[in-house]
Amino acid sequence: xxxxxxxELSNVWKTYTIGKVDVHALRGLTLNVKRGEFLAVxxxxxSGKSTAMNMIGSLDIPTKGVIKLDGQDISKLHESDLAQIxxxxxxxxxxxxxxxxxxxxxxxxxxxxxxxxxxxxxKLKRAENLLSLVGLGDRMNHLPSELSGxxxxxxxxxxxxxxxxxxxxxxEPTGNLDTKTGNIVMQYLKKLHxxxxxxxxxxxxxxxxxxxxxxIERLRDGALVNTKRGNKK
Amino acid sequence: xxxxxxxxxxxxxLKRRLRSWLTMIGIFIGISAVVALISLxxxxxxxxxxxxxxxxxxxxxxQPAGGFSTSPISVEMTSEKLVERDIEIVKGVRGVDVVTPxxxxxxxxxxxDETKGLFIIAISTDKDVLQRVETVDFLRVEKGRQLxxxxxxxxxxxxxxxxxxxxxSVAIGDKLIIDEVEFxxxxxxxxxGNPGQNAMVRIPTDTAKELFEFGDDIGTMMVWVKDAKxxxxxxxxxxxxxxxxxxxxxxxxxxxxxxxxxxxxxxxQIFGAVTAVLIGIAFISLIVGGIGIMNTMYTSVLxxxxxxxxxxxxxxxxxxxxxxxxxxxxxxGFVGGLIGLAIGAGISKLVEFAIGVQYGISLxxxxxxxxxxxxxxxxxxxxxxxxxxxxALQAAKMNPVDALRK
Numbered sequence: 300x301x302x303x304x305x306x307e308l309s310n311v312w313k314t315y316t317i318g319k320v321d322v323h324a325l326r327g328l329t330l331n332v333k334r335g336e337f338l339a340v341x342x343x344x345x346s347g348k349s350t351a352m353n354m355i356g357s358l359d360i361p362t363k364g365v366i367k368l369d370g371q372d373i374s375k376l377h378e379s380d381l382a383q384i385x386x387x388x389x390x391x392x393x394x395x396x397x398x399x400x401x402x403x404x405x406x407x408x409x410x411x412x413x414x415x416x417x418x419x420x421x422k423l424k425r426a427e428n429l430l431s432l433v434g435l436g437d438r439m440n441h442l443p444s445e446l447s448g449x450x451x452x453x454x455x456x457x458x459x460x461x462x463x464x465x466x467x468x469x470x471e472p473t474g475n476l477d478t479k480t481g482n483i484v485m486q487y488l489k490k491l492h493x494x495x496x497x498x499x500x501x502x503x504x505x506x507x508x509x510x511x512x513x514x515i516e517r518l519r520d521g522a523l524v525n526t527k528r529g530n531k532k
Numbered sequence: 533x534x535x536x537x538x539x540x541x542x543x544x545x546l547k548r549r550l551r552s553w554l555t556m557i558g559i560f561i562g563i564s565a566v567v568a569l570i571s572l573x574x575x576x577x578x579x580x581x582x583x584x585x586x587x588x589x590x591x592x593x594x595q596p597a598g599g600f601s602t603s604p605i606s607v608e609m610t611s612e613k614l615v616e617r618d619i620e621i622v623k624g625v626r627g628v629d630v631v632t633p634x635x636x637x638x639x640x641x642x643x644x645d646e647t648k649g650l651f652i653i654a655i656s657t658d659k660d661v662l663q664r665v666e667t668v669d670f671l672r673v674e675k676g677r678q679l680x681x682x683x684x685x686x687x688x689x690x691x692x693x694x695x696x697x698x699x700x701s702v703a704i705g706d707k708l709i710i711d712e713v714e715f716x717x718x719x720x721x722x723x724x725g726n727p728g729q730n731a732m733v734r735i736p737t738d739t740a741k742e743l744f745e746f747g748d749d750i751g752t753m754m755v756w757v758k759d760a761k762x763x764x765x766x767x768x769x770x771x772x773x774x775x776x777x778x779x780x781x782x783x784x785x786x787x788x789x790x791x792x793x794x795x796x797x798x799x800x801q802i803f804g805a806v807t808a809v810l811i812g813i814a815f816i817s818l819i820v821g822g823i824g825i826m827n828t829m830y831t832s833v834l835x836x837x838x839x840x841x842x843x844x845x846x847x848x849x850x851x852x853x854x855x856x857x858x859x860x861x862x863x864x865g866f867v868g869g870l871i872g873l874a875i876g877a878g879i880s881k882l883v884e885f886a887i888g889v890q891y892g893i894s895l896x897x898x899x900x901x902x903x904x905x906x907x908x909x910x911x912x913x914x915x916x917x918x919x920x921x922x923x924a925l926q927a928a929k930m931n932p933v934d935a936l937r938k
Contacts, residue, residue, distance in 0.1 A: 358845060359933045378932075379849045386847020397842045397936075401543035406536075413536045414847040458846065 304367075305465060305498050306332035306355055311364035313350050313521075324350040325361070326521035332500060334465070337492045339501045339509035342518035348502045349470065351518065355500060356389050356468045357381040369465065386414050390459025392488075394471035396451040398443040404430060404454045405439040411461040429457035433487055449480035456487050466498045467491065473508055485511055541860035544832065545867070555828040556868035558821025563872025563912050565814035568879040571898045573807040575884070579896050580796055580803075583669075588792030590629075590760040591668070592767050594622070594753040594774070597786045612786035615748045621777050622755055627766035629758045630664050632656035633750035635740055641733060642709035643698045650693065651732040652710060654740030655754070657681045664756045669722070670729035676704040676719030683736050687715040691723040692730035708733065713743055725891065763791050818911075821868065822919040829861050829923035840927050841935030850928040857924035858917055865916020869909050876908075 313325040325347045332338050332355075342348045353359040354366055357373050360381070366374045373384060391397075398407045408426040417425075430439050433453035435446075443451050452472060459467050469488060473481030489511060491497045501512055509515045517524040545552040596612040614633075623631050632655045641650040655661065655671070657679045665671045665678060679686055687708055694702040694717075702708070706717045715735060724730060740746065757766045767789050778786055833840070840853055848856075880898035887896050 353933050356845070358936070359931075379851070382844060382847055382849040382852075385845065391845050393936075397838070397845075399839060399842065401540075401547055406539075410536065410843070411846040414843075414849070414852055419535075462847065 303333055304331040305334040305369055306330070306500070307365075307367040308351075308354065309365045309367075311351075311354060311361045311366060313347075313354065313359070314362045323521055325354070327364070328518075328522055330516060330523060332466075332498060335492075335496045335498055337489075337499045337501070337511075337513045339503060339512035339515045340518060341503060341506065341509050341515060342524075343504070346518040347521040348518055350521070352468055352470050352500070352502050355466075356391060357384050382414075386411060387462055388464050388466060390461070390464040390467045392452070392455050392459050392467065392469040392472045394474040396443070396448070396455045396475070398451055398454055398458070400443055403440045403442055404435060404446065404457075407443070407454055408458045408461050411458060415462055425461065426457075429460055430454070432460075433457045447480075448476050449483055452476060452480075452484050453487060456484070456491070460491070460495075460497075464497075466500065469499065469501045471503055472501070473503070473505065481508070537856050537859040538863065540856055541863040544836075544860055545863060548832075551828060551831075552864065555824050555864055556821075556871065558817065558824040559865060559868025559912055559915065560821075560872035560875060562814055562816075562818030562821050563869050563908050564874075564876035564879060565817065566811055566911075567873055567876025567900075567904065567908050568883070569807060569810050569814060570904055571877070571880040571900050572883055572896060573803070573811075574901070574904075575880070575896045575899045576803065577800055578899060580800060584792055584796045588668075588796070590757050590763060591792045592755040592757065592763065592770065593790050593792075593795075594618075594755065594770065595788050595790075597788055613749045614751070614753055614787060616750060618774065618777065619750060619753060621773050622753060622770055625766065625769045625773055627757050627759065627762050627769065628755055630660045630756045632658070632661045632664075632754050633737065633752070634754050635737065635744075635746050635749075635751040637740075637744050637746075639711050639744070643702060643706070644700055646698050648697065650697075651728065652740065652744075653732055653734050654737045655734070657683060657736050668754075670724035670726060671734070672722040672724075673719040674722040676717070678719060679734065679736050683718070684739050685713065685715050686718045686736065688719040688721055688734040689717050690721050690730045690732045692727065693733065694720045697731060710735070711743060763793070767791050818915055822915045825861055825864050825916050825919040826923060828864070829857060829920045830926070832860070833857065833923045833927045836927075837930065837935045837938040840930050841932050841938065844930070844932035845936060853930070854924050854928035857927045858920050861916045861920020861924065862913050863916070864920075865913045866909070868916070869912025872912065873905060873908055 308328055308330040311325050311328045312323065315322045315324060328347070328351060330351070340348055340351060350359070354361055357368065358381070360376070361374055364374065365372055368384060368388060373381065376384070399410065402410065405426045408429055409422040412422040412425060427436070427439065430436055433456055435450060435453055435457070438446060438450060443454070446454065467488070472488065473484055476484060485508060488499060488501070492499050499512070501509070503509050594614065596614055619631050619633060622628060634653060634655050636651060636653045638649055639652045640647050655665070658681060662678050662680070673688060674691065676688070679688060687710070689702050689708070702717055704717055704720065708715045708717060710733065721730070721734070755770065757763050771785070771789050774787055775782065775785060780786055843853060843856070877898070877900060884896055884898045
C-alpha cells in the first residue's frame with residue numbers, strides 16, 4: 300500500500316475551537332494519492348481544501364486520524380521534524396507566490412536549500428538550472444517587485460523544486476493570474492509531472508484548471524464527495 | 533551562522549532605514565560614551581604615571597598629622613608639629629639624600645598700589661636642595677634664577693602672580709612688599725598647571741623664619757631619596773625613627789608620610805571612581821538602546837509574520853528562524869557599536885585636542901587599546917543579541933499555518 304501511495308490520509312479530522320464552539324474543518328477525510336499522480340482537489344470556500352492541503356504539506360497536524368507521507372506517519376510529529384520533512388519532500392506553490400521581497404529570484408530559490416545545509420556552490424548551480432527550466436534564466440538577479448505575476452509564479456515553481464521534492468503542492472497557483480499567464484504556469488506544472496514524474500496535488504476552484512489533472516476530488520464540509528477523472532491519463 | 537542569515541538581516545535593516553537608524557542611536561550613544569570615557573580615563577591615568585615617573589618618583593612629603601602649621605595661630609590649634617630636630621633625624625636615615633623644610637604662610641603682598649593675601653613658601657637654599665628643586669614641577673623657574681644661599685630679601689613669583697594677578701605684570705627686578713618688608717623678584721616660576729602653586733611667592737628660609745617668627749616649627753618636610761626604587765623602604769625607616777623620636781606607637785603617629793606614588797594612587801583612586809560612575813551612566817543608555825532593539829525586533833516579527841510562515845513552509849526549522857532574527861538583532865548591535873566606536877574615538881581625540889589647545893600641553897592622550905575596541909564591539913553585539921532573544925523566540929515558535937494566513 301505505502302509503496303503505491305505517497306500520500307495517505309485515513310479518517311483525518313481537524314477541529315478548531317472558537318470560543319466554546321468546535322468547528323470541524325475536516326470530518327474524517329480519507330484520501331490516497333499515488334506516487335507520480337496529478338490530483339486536483341476542488342471545493343467551495345470553507346470546504347476544507349486549504350486545511351487538507353496544510354495536512355498533506357505537513358504544515359499542520361490532525362486532531363484525529365493518520366497521515367502518512369511516503370510511508371511515514373507524520374500525524375504526531377514535532378514542528379522541527381515536520382519542517383525537515385517539508386524541506387526535503389514537499390514543494391509549495393502558493394496563490395500569492397509568497398516570494399521573499401528583499402531576495403532576488405535566485406536567492407529565493409536558494410533559500411530552501413540553505414535550510415537543508417546545501418553547499419553554496421551546489422545551491423547556485425541548482426538555482427540557475429531551475430530558473431532556466433522555468434524560462435527565467437535572464438531574470439536571475441531581479442527582485443520579485445521587478446517581475447510580472449506570471450514570472451513570480453514561475454520563480455515560485457522553481458523554488459518548490461529546489462530540494463527536488465517528491466510532492467509538489469499547488470494552492471490556487473493560477474488564482475492571481477490572468478487566463479493566458481495561468482495557462483503558461485499550468486504548462487510548467489504539467490511538464491513537471493510528465494518529465495520529472497513529480498506527484499502534484501493542485502487545489503483549485505477553477506474546473507478548467509482542475510481538468511488538467513489525472514484525477515479530481517471534490518471536498519464538501521471537510522470530506523470527499525465523489526471522484527472524477529480529469530482529462531489526462 | 534550562515535551568510536544568508538546576515539544577508540537577510542542587512543536586507544531588512546536597509547529596507548527599514550529610518551527605523552534602523554533610530555534603533556541604533558541608543559546603542560551608539562552608549563558605546564561612544566563608554567569608549568570616550570574609557571579611552572580618556574586610561575589616557576589620563578597614563579599621563580599621571582608619566583608625570584610621576586618624570587618628577588616625583590624619588591620624593592617623600594612629611595607633614596604634621598593635624599594639618600598644615602602655616603601660622604602661629606594654627607600651631608596653637610594643633611598640637612602636632614615637625615621641628616628642626618626632626619630634619620636632622622630624617623637626614624640620618626639610610627637611603628635619604630636631601631631634606632628641606634617647607635614652611636608656608638598666608639601674608640599680605642603689595643605690588644605697586646595693590647595688596648593681596650597670598651601664599652608664601654620657604655624652602656632651603658642649600659646647594660644640594662637647589663639641585664633637587666628643579667625636579668619639582670611647581671618649583672622650576674622660567675625666567676631669572678633660583679634662590680641661592682646668599683639671598684636674603686629676594687623672591688620668586690608664581691607664573692600667574694607675575695602675569696595676571698596684579699594690574700601690572702611683575703617682572704624680574706620688581707619689588708614686592710611682603711608684610712611691610714621689601715623683596716626683590718629674582719625669578720618667575722614655570723606654569724605648574726596648579727592655580728594655587730602659580731599664585732605663590734617663594735622666599736629664602738632664613739628670611740622667612742625672621743619675618744614670620746616660625747621658631748622651631750618647620751611646617752612640612754620634603755625628602756629626596758638616593759634611589760627611587762627603595763622609596764617605600766626609606767619611608768618606612770623614616771616613620772620608625774620619627775615614631776621613636778616623638779615617642780608614639782604605630783597608628784598613633786603625629787605626622788603623615790606620603791610618597792609621591794601614594795599621592796598619585798590616591799588621586800588615581802578618586803579619578804577611577806569618577807570614571808566608573810560616568811561609565812555606569814553610559815551603560816544605562818546602552819540598556820535603553822537594548823530596549824530599543826527589542827522594540828524594533830518585536831515590530832519586525834509582527835510585520836514579517838507572513839515571511840516567517842513562508843520560510844517555515846519551505847523547510848526552515850524553529851532554530852533557523854531563531855538564528856535569522858538573532859542575527860538581525862546582532863547586526864543592529866554590531867553596526868550601532870561600530871558607529872559608536874567611531875564617534876567615541878572622535879570625541880576622545882577632540883577632547884585631547886581641546887585640552888592641548890587650552891593648556892598648550894598634551895596633558896591627556898586618548899588611548900585605544902585593542903581590548904577596548906574588541907570589548908566594545910563584543911558588548912554591543914551582545915546587547916543586540918540579548919535584546920533580540922525574546923522577539924526571536926516568539927518568531928521561532930510561530931505556527932506556520934497561522935503565520936501564512938497573515
